[in-house]
Amino acid sequence: MELVKLGEKTYYIKNPTNIGIYKLDDENVYLIDAGNDKDAGKNILKIIDEQGWKVKGIIATHSNADHIGGNKVIQDRTGCEILAHGIEKSMTNFPILEPSFLYGAHPFKELQNKSLLAKESRVKEIEGNLPEGLEYFNLKGHFFDMIGIKTSDDVYFLADSLFSEETISKYSLFFIYDVKEYLNALDYLESLRGKVFIPSHCSMMEDISSLIKLNRDKIDEISNKICSMCVGKTFEEILKSIFDEYNLTMNLNQYVLIGSTVKAYLSYLKDENKVFYEFINNEMLWKQV
Secondary structure, three states, rough: EEEEOOOOEEEEEEEEOOEEEEEOOOOOEEEEEEOOOOHHHHEEEEHHHHOOOOEEEEEOOOOOOHHHHOOOHHHHHOOOOEEOOOOHHHHHHOHHHHHHHHHHHOOHHOOEEEEEEEOOOOOOOEEOOOOOOEEEEEEOOOOOOOEEEEEEEOOOOOOOOOOHHHHHHHHHOOOOOOHHHHHHHHHHHOOOOEEEEEEOOOOOOOOOOHHHHHHHHHHHHHHHHHHHHOEEOOOOHHHHHHHHOOOOOOOOHHHHHHHHHHHHHHHHHOOEEEOOEEOOOEEEEEEEE
């Protein structure tokens, strides 16, 4: 982990999931996300302690386990408040909801792993409780009520609204809950003018226009591929075809994450009147319009 200063009050910790820091005063800080597990939380606290700061609060941009995994250890050690928005507040309070949602039922033990299931923490609604100098804005699409944060230094923390060129090149697919809202978020990001942008899984950037285009182009590509696969196939057959198409290897986490993403694309294509479904011989089959 490396601490980087971005402005008078704004810092971030370079990490697989980047952590934002905003100084309220010489002593107290707010974190923007808290890492993927308790070890990440402990490392964040070590950096905070070395600076002589105290964690006053944590803002959870959304409730995926790699963003709230450090919540519990930091809250237990500091007594800080945790803020989240809408459905993300509920899922951060009750993190069992994430693997339950992804699997579609109570998750069996192997699905209750730290990549999908964080520890519970006590969370409040961000609306009306955000400290002065910070603003939040909606970035739905990747997850239910995901938000981004703008600081008084004109720094934008963009959560998982943009995925890196490396991630897209290696995996092609990235998790999306709502494809249409994700595209709307990309449109919104194009309107932003800031000093620095920090996507959660990318290096800091001064210009995000090319990354926005890369994300949008990949979504268009995958939409077209999935649409072309709807030739009387079941969801499971389409999922296998996608893994084969992009040379991905199925495992349990990928099955629920990419499986949920493929369903999100099917919902999007269905609502756009590009595909439809039929039940034949007790199978749900997807076909092109």
